[in-house]
Amino acid sequence: MLDISPSPKPGFNPEHLQFYTIELAPCADGKVFVAVVATLCPRDEELCNQELYSTRAPNLEAALAAIKNNVVISHVELSQKGQAE
Numbered sequence: 440m441l442d443i444s445p446s447p448k449p450g451f452n453p454e455h456l457q458f459y460t461i462e463l464a465p466c467a468d469g470k471v472f473v474a475v476v477a478t479l480c481p482r483d484e485e486l487c488n489q490e491l492y493s494t495r496a497p498n499l500e501a502a503l504a505a506i507k508n509n510v511v512i513s514h515v516e517l518s519q520k521g522q523a524e
Contacts, residue, residue, distance in 0.1 A: 451489060453511045455479040461506055462487075463499075470495040473502040475509045 462474040474493035475505035480486055492509040 451477065451491065452479070452481070455481045456488065456511075459510055460495075463502060466495055470497055471499055472496075473501040473505050475506060 443485055451501045457478045457480050460476040460478065462472070464472040465488070466472055472493070472495050477489045477491050479489060491503065494505060496505055
């Protein structure tokens with residue numbers, strides 16, 4: 440069953456995360472629409488989409504910052520270790 444929620448659920452659990460979908464679109468007023476959607480698998484073979492964040496950013500730099508502030512990667516220590524070596 441596919442569950443598409445219009446707003447973030449308070450119980451977002453990054454352990455169930457399968458992947459993120461990032462949406463960027465130019466707006467007529469010159470702003471940039473940005474949305475972060477998580478596809479989760481809370482139970483075997485059941486995927487659900489959860490919108491985590493969406494806004495109209497003033498420019499691309501602000502949109503990218505919004506993405507960075509709203510994406511959780513639970514294995515950050517592995518990538519940081521590789522950068523330090």
